[in-house]
Amino acid sequence: MDSTTPWLVNMAKNVITVRNVSKSFGKVQAVRNLSFQVESGTCFGLLGPNGAGKTTMMKMIYAKCTREKDSDDTLEIFGYDPIHEELAIKYLSGVVPQENNLDEELNVVQNLMIYSKFYSLSAKVARERIDNLLGFLELSEKRRSKIKELSGGMKRRLVVARALLNEPKLLILDEPTTGLDPQVRHLIWDKLRQLRSQGTTILLTTHYMEEAFQLCDTVLIMHKGEKVMQDTPQNLLKENIETFVLELPAGDLARTIRGEGLPSQIRVERFEGTTRLYCDSFDELKAVTTRIEGSQYYLRQSNLEDVFLKATGRALNDKQ
Template identity: 65%
Template structure:
């Protein structure tokens, strides 16, 4: 088994009274995609920023942070030199056009001119932005800006790619395009850290993930494994707030778990036939039986109520 390239042990971070990250530990294998999943305010972004030194961990925090052999507290520049960062907000330089944005960044990495130009041409092609080389940033769509930020993060051929909600607010085509590119990079050996609140995204590209809530890890593991271990495989969703009183009774009480909310009631079971029996007894056909997914795990793990940050 390969040795981990990122080791984080018992790292904490508070902002005033808010404990954003509490004694978080995880490790990441080379060329793996590691995901942080959680509601807004769970501490995902803070953890990512601590890795490249944009946030500092608590004073007196004794935890371990080993990023490719470097500690961000003392070797910030080495970590930044081997990483590419795609922050949550597209912080492109609006005063410069597409190619100038990339050329300026290439200078930050000290890439010689010809190398930078070659690399930029490749990356614009890779992210399907070649036609936009001379466009102003303002003229780009949300999806193009996102791809440009990813291109910028890839300039120095990073071993570690840090992506904070890379596809939030993008349409499905762009999202799938970005996922394809990330899979491609992973195959080439890039290690990827990613935060998201799309379960689909986590399921599609993460080899391992942490479900976080209120700064703590709630569940951790391979997405399929998490699904297998933490949730029944089938769900019956009953819409329109139909009453399910009396539907689950007798032997079904043992095999069916109910999660009732105002509008939608969800019944979970490992036996699809049990759910079909319940559905047959409903008065309306406004229901669906489907396989459970990470979203169900997530909601089960974090609870349905909203926290203050959401």
């Protein structure tokens, strides 16, 4: 590709620019005034419960879904608006949809060959890339296998390989590892990190907090179509939640503990029978556990899931 192609010029910093973008399906507003930017070469995660609007936002980016046109909204990918230039965007991007949609009638290599035509790759280039990609995703031994013979993890890796056929500058993944076993999940994470280090920009949706934490430079938490918060995973943790959590599964333990009063720096949250005590100091929480010696409790470092539950308002805050 020559250096005068517009995406190179436009790419400068942000690969994706989303400003005031909305989308409704009938009366349901799936995405509401969403704004964010994805910098070139970074991994950006859309995080949220089912129905938060993550997939809709993604589909608007590759024109599978059309946004509600508004006078002051902006949606640009490599400087292209999906409403007018969907082909340019799709040519520069690879998409891993939520569902594996492989051609069951064909084998592994044939599935990829068909897609190489969509990018007008010559047969020679296509064969080379397919060999490399199957190697990269550890599927070389399965090249002649039928799709039915593949495990869920292999199918997922094949869909990722398919998305990489045209050496995309932007890789879009909708829940890349949902339903996969830990080995495959770590393998896919590893490959995604390699791609990012080679300069590929990655946009992914997930509801696995660990996935977001492992991969993303920036995480945007969505709830009911809106942005709740956005930051690096580390900052989200640091600024939104105390460092440690004490989880008490049984209600009577919570009563025992609270009966004796709690230091003011401990925040208490109760949700469906489980009580959680948050505090920046490990020692404070440890001291509290002496009151329930011998009972079941779980004292751990807080994680992105705690932030997420707090942000999306699942838990009832006891102080409210």
